[in-house]
Amino acid sequence: MQQTTNTILMIRPINFRMNEQTAVNNYFQEDLDLKNAEINLKAQEEFDDFVEKLKAVGVFVIVISDDKKLDTPDSIFPNNWVSFHENGDVALYPMFAENRRKERREEVLIQIEKFGFKIENIIDYTSAENEGLFLEGTGSLLLDRVNGKAYCALSARADEDLFIEFCEDFEYTPVIFTAYQTVDGKRKAIYHTNVMMTLAENFAVICLDCIDDKKERKNVLKHLKEDGKEVIAITEEQVNNFAGNMLQVRGxxxxxxxxxxxxxxNSLTKAQINTIEKHCEILSSSLETIETCGGGSARCMMAEIFLPKK
Known part of the structure; x- marks a missing residue:
């Protein structure tokens, strides 16, 4: 079992803009005073630069273009609708925003198979949408694949029962908590776990201040520590700069x-950078437009492929 992969799926945007349907509970999104076409163009430039940087260090990136016919402003974040597993399983997830459901395209899976990957089974949770229940892929679930644990911050986009069903199907031990951010002076649930927490092979980056319940915080820490992870704590201010939204990959x-x-x-302290660099090198890329309008960052843009080769 591997925690990291060197194969990443990324979807190049065609209609990227601020998605009004997700803004209701993604408090990281902001409206830019630009025409949508300009926003999309900037997002494409950021996307292409990012892909180039990944490829330059030897990450295998499968880039598939979004479909112009679909109005899918958030297609740039494929990790929310699909996850790929070492045994050949693919999971499809129920999405909160109706216009995000169209991101689930069979042709994406067909393309991946063309690159020589084997898909054995599709485990489809999407019917939960009919009951208004959601679980948005590795945005909602953080998988410790080696230790068989799944971390999930519950929110409108991460239903507890669905999460437990996933854990039973994929044989993960669930670690459940709620993470909050301050919005206009009120504590509100953070929409995705992967905005406030990153799981790497030997360390975890996490905003413990987001977990208001002391018991829950203690439990998360206990699991990370018993699996030998070095814990790098970040602040809520750093979460607002997407310092929780990172992914470890192999080049x-x-x-x-x-x-x-x-x-x-830029939001990390020297000490935090030094701790990360003890474990691996840092690769960063400017994603300003994508972060501002999309309310997601580097991690959300990468769907990891762990599938076996044919």
Missing amino acids: KNDKRYLVMSQAAY
Whole structure:
């Protein structure tokens, strides 16, 4: 079992803009005073630069273009609708925003198979949408694949029963908590776990201040520590700069990189950077437009592929 992969699926945007349907509970989104076409163009430039940086260090990136016919402003974040597993399983997830459900395209899976990957089973949770229940992929679930644990911050986009069903199907031990952020002076649930927490092979980056319940906080820490993870605590201010939204990947010769946005990197302290660099190199890229309008960052843009080869 591997915690990291060197194969990433990324979807190049065609209609990227601020998605009004997700803004209701993604408090990281902001409206830019730009025309949608300009926003999309900037997002495409950021996307292309990011892909180039990943490829330059030897990450295998499968880029598939969004479909112009679908109005899918958030297609740039594929990790919310699909996850790929070492045994050949693919999970499809129920999405909160109706216009995000169209992101689940069979042709994406067909393309991945064309690259020589084997899909054995599709485990489809999407019928939960009919009951108004959601679980948005590895946005909602953080998988410790090696230790068989799944971390989930419950929210309108992460239903507890569905999460437990996933854990039973994929044989993960559930670690459940709620993470909050302050919005206009009120504590509100953070929409995705992967905005406030990153799980790497030997360390975890996490905003413990987001977990208001002391018992829950203690439990999360206990699990991380018993699995030998070094815990790097970040602040809520750093979460607002997407310092929780990172992903460890493998490049050439299995070299490890922690991938993040420029904003995330700029928000880190020297001590935090030093701790991360004990474990792996940092790779950052500017994602300003994507972060501002999309309310997601580097981690959300990468769907990890762990499938076996044919």
